[in-house]
Amino acid sequence: MATKTNPSAEVSAPEETAAPLTRQQLVAFYRLMYLSRKTDDREILLKRQQKIYFQISCAGHEALLVAAGMAMKPGYDWFFPYYRDRAICLALGNTVEDQLLQAVGADDPASGGRQMPSHWTNTRLHIVSPSSSTATQLLHGVGCAEAGVYFTKHPEAAAAGEFGDGDYRKFKNVTFHSDEVVYASVGEGSTSQGEFWEALNTASNAKLPIIFVVEDNGYAISTPVETNTPGGNISRLVANFPNFHFEEVDGTDAIASYEAMQRAVAYCRARKGPALVHGHVIRPYSHSLSDDERLYRVAEELEADALRDPISRMQVHLLQNGILTEDELHTLERDVTAEVQQAADNALLAPLPTIENIEKHVYSEALKPISSVFATAPAENLDVTERTMADLINSTLRDEMRRDSRIVIFGEDVADVSRDQHLKSGKLKGKGGVFKLTSGLQAEFGSDRVFNSPLAEANIVGRAIGMAVRGMKPVVEIQFFDYIWPAMHQMRNEMSVMRWRSNGNYSCPLVMRVPIGGYLTGGSIYHSQSGESIFAHTPGVRIVMPCNALDAAGLLRTAIRCDDPVLFLEHKRLYRETYGRAQYPGPEYAIPFGKAHTVREGKDVTIVTYGAVVPRALQAAQRLEREKGISVELIDLRSLAPYDFEAIAESVRKTNRVIVAHEDMMSWGYGAEIAARIADELFYDLDAPVRRVASMDTFVAYQPILEDAILPQPDDLFNAVAELAMF
Structure with missing residues (x-):
């Protein structure tokens, strides 16, 4: 199909065509396509044998995705794929064994058994970890492209790099290239998501070097494209975004897909702006093995898709053009089948992740803010x-x-x-x-x-x-x-x-x-x-x-x-209260997270709180001391996750009475967890029930009289402490 370029763009699309693929490249192209399909087939078999737990395929997308992989540079460009992108990841250098390790839930290099299959990750190849959510990664790709442009303009920032080794003064370099390109892909159904339009908006405004690839197989699970997309064609909807290079291509045609991707990549490398490649592909298998497409697709439609299968089309091209003989084609396919079989055997024997590592990597282990x-x-x-x-x-x-x-x-x-x-x-x-x-x-x-x-x-x-x-x-x-x-x-x-x-x-x-x-x-x-x-x-x-x-x-x-x-x-x-003003402590002053501050020491009742309730609790504590002789210990948590339970426990053991106060509504509020933990772990240190003071279970009103009644006030804290002190 012809190149489609926005006529209002500041620059025109490149007119040159990509150099034709050599015989060796065509054979490698088909091998990657077939490798992807056979990996899908092996996963399907493993799922039916109950050796893996989920399967979702790349079938029908192979030509478009191998084209993208061959047009770009692994470990140089950056990639934000989605779950249909098996073939591009293989083309970039991801191995079948890596992919099948994820399928069996082994201690795989991509996620350590934490992600479902087809969630590709490889730092060496610059394949960034995706989620199962649709279109969210497009904004990540935009941010990555912005970072690449920023490092090109500010190489001193790249030299600083990211923090590491537990010392924020010790840096690592960030590699960048002045012509690098970012790849981000979605299915056509995901173009309904707001993140899709937000990503195109920023990429267009900033003329970012990012290629959006829309893999249009006509269905978002069971929802046909015309239900998701007005007019049934996303290319027509996005055509007026300025600065873009657009391609709409038959994504089952390997040669046309490669040429389209080459043009899009060249446009982005030249820093002329972003590109969108809309590839019309097929989905010969159901959405996943949890789905049965025969419930919503007629047989005639499936048969028509089968005639466009990119594997069959590429086979015909290789044979008709004398690039491979039938024997050479069969030998290649046997070798691929054996490679996939060996990878599956290895994956099934691989060690499983350990229970002890479940909490590893929830937070940074190198530079902890509690340090x-x-x-x-x-x-x-x-x-x-x-x-x-x-x-x-x-x-x-x-x-x-x-x-x-x-x-x-x-x-x-x-x-x-x-x-x-x-x-x-x-x-x-x-x-x-x-x-x-x-x-x-x-x-x-x-x-x-x-x-x-x-x-x-x-x-x-x-x-x-x-x-x-x-x-x-x-x-x-x-x-x-x-x-x-x-x-x-x-x-x-x-x-x-x-x-x-x-x-x-x-x-x-x-x-x-x-x-x-x-x-x-x-x-x-x-x-x-x-x-x-x-x-x-x-x-x-x-x-x-x-x-x-x-x-x-x-x-x-x-x-x-x-x-x-x-x-x-x-x-x-x-922000501008008289309470809490201070002189600036200098450019190195820092406070670890998870360390509460005792605002006021006391011996009768503890108040645990944070935020704007702190000065209100202090007012109540001072009045309680004056009017009732009740000594209140006031703890400001400062940090909510993590929080300082040791400071709470130490105070409760001293006062034996505690009130947890917060501004949010009472039910299911932040204080409920702290109150429950105190009751659970400090029960024998308590001389009275744990009390909470919080907002009413409603919204905050405009009229100040109502607002005062809804939010916790010093009087509420005064009365709660006075009542608790009587136990």
């Missing part, structure tokens, strides 16, 4: 001016960006001025975030390092994942916690699990800064939410929530320098 390396004292001879939490967060970001050129900051409205000509003119003061916490950073570090994102939270987090995988250190901002939910998919199914699902092969240590909480007088439903318990329920993510300026500076520095993804929650009400 004493992050326990540093404030610098001497400091400016004695006390500043707000907002001020110290800004200063910490500034110092960290000066120290580490891998750090980029982006999100909605975080730049001073998006249009560089206005920034450089000096006529505008600039925004720097809705709360001004990134004010002045773009002016100092430039638009490569501080920039605005589209209004799309999944876009922000997904791109950050790709950047972090590649060795950058993105510090992104979600403008309000209330709008974090579009990013939840990227956070829960991608960011948190990248290290664990790849068995430590890949990680994405990024920082998400998120203003959170109420007590705003008019914040209402969509600017007052708390929901930290939902994220605390997600392994793989560190969560901190400082309540004062000094802690904000120390915990943010640890968040940036550690090797885990961190959700850094900043209470909006505390």
Whole structure:
């Protein structure tokens, strides 16, 4: 099929055609296609023998995918595949045995028995671990492409590399190439996902060197393409994206697929922009062995697909053009069958993963934020001016960006001025975030390092994942916690699990800064939410929530320098409060995660809390001391995952009474877990029931009278402590 190029693009598509494949390349091309198909067939047999537990095939996609693999460079370019991409992974150098090790659930190199089959991972080949989610990896590919472009412009950042070896001052180099290309693929059904459109949007705007491959076999499980895609053709829908090179090709035709991929790769290597290759392929097998396509596809349709089988078409091409004789073809196929058989035999004998390693790679083992390396004292001879939490967060970001050129900051409205000509003119003061916490950073570090994102939270987090995988250190901002939910998919199914699902092969240590909480007088439903318990329920993510300026500076520095993804929650009400102001502690001050702070020592009752409830609990404790002679010990957790249970236990053993307080609603809130653990592990140290103080089980209202009634107030804490002290 002919090349299709956007007529509104700034540059035209390359007109040159790829050099024809040699006889040797054609034979290798077919061998890889046949190897992929026979690997699928062997997995199907193993599944029917109950020797593996799941199977999903690449059948019908082989020609398009081998073409992609042969047009690109393993270990040079970067690859974000999806579960139909067996053939490209084989073409890049992944082995059949590696793939079958994953199928049997062995201690395989891709995931250590943690992922289902067909979740390809190989650091040497730059194949990045995918999930079972559809289209999420496209944003990772965009972020990876951005990182490659960034390293080309800023080689000093690549020289810094990612942190390692337990010392944040020790670096590893990041390899980059000025003409590298990123591959990211999906099925046609996945083009309905928002991440698909968000990825194309950013790739188009930034003219990124990324190829999106749409493998269109006509069905998303049982849903036909016309149900997913208006008009039934994604190429017609995306045709007006600027800066793109487009190809629509018969993906069962090996030669046409190779030529299309060569043109797309050449366009991206020349840094003219992104490309989209839409390949029409077939699905000769059911979606997976858990599916039966005869329930929704008529026999005539299946027969028509069989006539387009890329394996048969390539066989005919080789024979008709005298590239192979029938005997040579049969010999090749016998050799492939024997290779797959041997790989299967080896996989079935391979050692299984051990139970002892289940928790390995949930978090970084090299640079733990709970480590004493992050326990540093404030610098001497400091400016004695006390500043707000907002001020110290800004200063910490500034110092960290000066120290580490891998750090980029982006999100909605975080730049001073998006249009560089206005920034450089000096006529505008600039925004720097809705709360001004990134004010002045773009002016100092430039638009490569501080920039605005589209209004799309999944876009922000997904791109950050790709950047972090590649060795950058993105510090992104979600403008309000209330709008974090579009990013939840990227956070829960991608960011948190990248290290664990790849068995430590890949990680994405990024920082998400998120203003959170109420007590705003008019914040209402969509600017007052708390929901930290939902994220605390997600392994793989560190969560901190400082309540004062000094802690904000120390915990943010640890968040940036550690090797885990961190959700850094900043209470909006505390940004500029008089409570908690401090002088800036200097550019090396850090606080380990998981270490609570005893705000006030006492002997009668313990209050365990965090965030904006801390100053309210302190007010209640001071009043209780004055009016009732009750001595309250107040513990600020600071870090929610991990949290400091040892500090809680020590206090409870002293006071024998405890209240757990938090701003989020009472039921299923963060305090429920702590209360349950205290009751479980400290039962004999208690002289009274464990009590909780929290919000009502509702939403936060706009009217201040209602807001005050909904959120926990000092009076609520006062009354709860007074009642508990009577036991």
